[in-house]
Amino acid sequence: MRFLLRRLAGLAVVLVVASFLVYGLLYLVPGGPMAFLLGNRSGTPEQIAAIREQYRLDDPFLVRYLAWLGDAVQGDFGSSLVYRQDVSALLTARGTTTALLVGYATAVIVVVGVAAGTVAGLRPGRADAVISTLSSASLAVPTFVIGVLLVIVFALGLGWFPVFGPGEGFLGRLHHLTLPAITLSLGSAAFLARITRASVREELGREHVETARSRGLAERHVIRRHVLRNASIPVVTVTGLTVAGLLAGSVVVENVFALDGLGSLFVRAILQRDFAVVQAVVLVLVTAFVLVNLVVDLCCKALDPRLSR
Template structure:
């Protein structure tokens, strides 16, 4: 169990990281051009009405005072009040987190479902036509932007074939699952291009390892050697790669949710930026940052559990 000692002290190391993220998020949000009070009240806003709104939300205070209020609210379990939605930001985020979480999970599962068999075929048939085709597709897939992939999938499966809905999230579990297929596939196609290359390299190395050679010497079939010994070892660097790309994955949901009109945190952030809703933008950005840090922490635990030789 000494391999898991990092679980005790690693959260303490995350505290300064989260503090730095909160400072950067707070400052960057304040650099967005425009006055939230003026945007909220419209073109006919009077100076006195603007001053009242700014005072109500603390926007007339110095930046360091506003940051102090922000940190104090965080310790009290709040993230301020939205100037647009007129409700607590934390409660607003709680109502939007389900679509984003479901989209990320769907994207990761579909990416694994695509990348594992493709990498297995490519690794076991090195130099074949299938290997070259998979490598070419995975290389090309890295360069396809999410908004373009989403638009192409909508045109094919929604407009032309009529199999899946164009946008939205749905109400019932069945509708939600149906609405998540296209946006999840959009994320998965971009992510699987990266994972396939990593898995293929790990599987090829595993096939040539001493562990695989010893397993063959014990009379195990090639399929047993591959799926029992090669694939689990190849998953270790893939888990780390997935954790490294989790920030890109979460950031990609902002674009995908906008393309497919999924009412999640990404769409909430985009609307908050356009309306200069500082509290919403910094609340969502901080939520994304915390999620990224926690997922990387979870990836470390999974990595140690998969490979007993690793100590963190």
């Protein structure tokens, strides 16, 4: 419990600092927030007054920040100047697509990366050489190139998957998100496979593994209890960081496959100078990142209780 409370307190501090930076950095643009909000447009005095009232620009900075933070904690991120609706509604409508995409990609990364890395670590030789070659090739190809190739081969050529759009219904969404999820996860799965392979190889050479074998324990038992369990700690850590990085990587994939998710919304908000949407999306992504780190810490603690000391 003390371990969990320490982690929660640390994450709370991180979120407060991040929210302050998210809110404050946009006020440092040349010309101030009004120049950012208006862009190249020349608003009428009534429009300027409405914007100043909406963003509390006449109040001191700390008062504006605390008021914005209080509203954000309650799920109120203000109204979008471009879409003319609540930012919370925009995030809810598009967050489902991004969550499904990241979740699908995470499953692919964990299954493919851990399985391939374990096989390469336990079976040196041809299997290790093939997996190492494929992982190196996957890491060398940029994400957008992988997406374009998958569209050409599996969507346009074979017609197995749709080209654009998130789909409807759960199964329909999974069908539409298969190519984007593979595109998003391929490089990360290759990286995780290399980490898993190195971790398994390192554990195979440790003294306690040789001791377990000398006691006559079955090889399956030695691998499961003494190799894979200890090798899983760095694998879990890297998996958590990789999943957190998928939130940023989804921006490219959503634009390639025309998915209306948080990534594409964020890009459009920056180009259209939609102040409230930019702040909200960044804060949501930071919150997701720190929550993933919390889950990783708890998993590592469960695998090795000594980490809580």
